[in-house]
Amino acid sequence: MGETKTKVIKEVILPKRKLPELFEKLLPDYDIYGPVQKAKEDAYEIAPGVDRKTLDLKKKLRGNDFQKVESPDELNLEYTTTVTSLKKFFLPPVEDLVKFELQNVKLKDVKEAEEQIRPFILFGVHPCDMQGILRLDYSFIKGNPESNYLSKREKSVIVGVNCVPDEYCFCEAVNAQVYDEGYDLFFTNIGQSFYVTVYTEKGREIIDLVETEEVTDTDVKEKQKAIERSRSIEGSEQFKPDYHNMPLLCKAGDSLPFWDEIGNRCFSCGTCNLVCPTCYCFDVEDVMNINLKEGARKRFWDGCQLEGFAAVAGGENFRASRTNRNKHRFYRKFLYLMEEYQKPFCVGCGRCGRQCVADINIIETSNLLYDNVEKI
Ligand code: SF4
Ligand code: SF4
DSSP states (O other): OOOOOOOOOEEEEEEGGGHHHHHHHHTTTOEEEEEEEOSOGGGSOOOTTOOHHHHHHHHHHHTEEEEEESSGGGOOOSOSOOSSOGGGGTSOSEEEEEEEEEETTEEEEEEEOOOOOOOEEEEEEOHHHHHHHHHHHHHHHSSSOOHHHHHHHHTEEEEEEOOOOOTTOOGGGGTOOOSSSSOSEEEEEOSSEEEEEEOSHHHHHHHTTSOOBOOOHHHHHHHHHHHHHTOOHHHHHHOOSOGGGHHHHHHHTTTOTHHHHHHHHOOOOOHHHHHOTTOOOEEEEEEEOTTSSEEEEEEEEOOTTSTTTTBOTTSOBTTOSHHHHHHHHHHIIIIIHHHHHSSOSOOOOOHHHHHOTTOOOHHHHHHHHHHHHHHO
């Protein structure tokens, strides 16, 4: 598991032509997952009246997802974002927590669900997604560590890569464009080579598998230029509030009417929950096999935007209105968890805005809050 620390162990240059050799040496010991362009641009038809510019952008983004790969040729490392986030590697959409057996309708045996996971590398992780994983670490490891999450996290190695942001990305505005926290290795793309920063001993073991080159002054300059190009300037400049003030703004603006306008637009589809790297709510259900002798306690992703999320026995629903559900999700990012963790639980990846069928964009919501509180 990538340690959260800032110390650089070493920096080297890896020519891109060396990547196949590196993968070849890693594959006997690791599964490797990275961004793969799954759908080509012509995979979608354009409906009459749809803004072609918007659709083209979304089609391009929809094409990438983290998939298992055997060769670096399969990777699209110059990607903006993936449809789903990396939480699926640590918190799968459906997961067995325990298995049980019944005899004569009574519980006979209960055992932990044993999952054999090979060590795996997430190759090509962007800063916002690294920060998303660190937020999940906080929620699942702090206090009473959750063994299902921890067992997967301990098997993971994280290799970062610099981003190609679009106007939905605003990681810089929420202080999530961080290059020195959580990674084992960080690869900055400087043309024919990667500038590799090594943060952990595991990272050092990996990069030492192949011959690398010494860093020159020109490489340092190229790395700085690449990092500058990766800044999420367009989206971050749109985000008006100072993120430090978000908890105060949420409290001050709790009863403002703009929340109803957002709620009225929302379809309660739950997409924003599914794609968000820091939404981790789940439900648990006991599912019997068809023989009625064995079963499993399963964990499923849930979403606070779904109507039944806060429904309880007796017909009560604590967040029956879409306004309250939207507000709740926003407060989970910028109030409740932010007050506890001292950092926003939104890492500015922009996925919820890109994927929302009602065009509800968290930058827009934050700005509406800011503008309307200013008017009070
Ligand atoms: S994706 Fe958009 S429409 Fe769907 S629940 Fe989220 S805010 Fe509402
Ligand atoms: S709230 Fe939206 S922009 Fe923020 S981390 Fe989640 S999906 Fe990304």
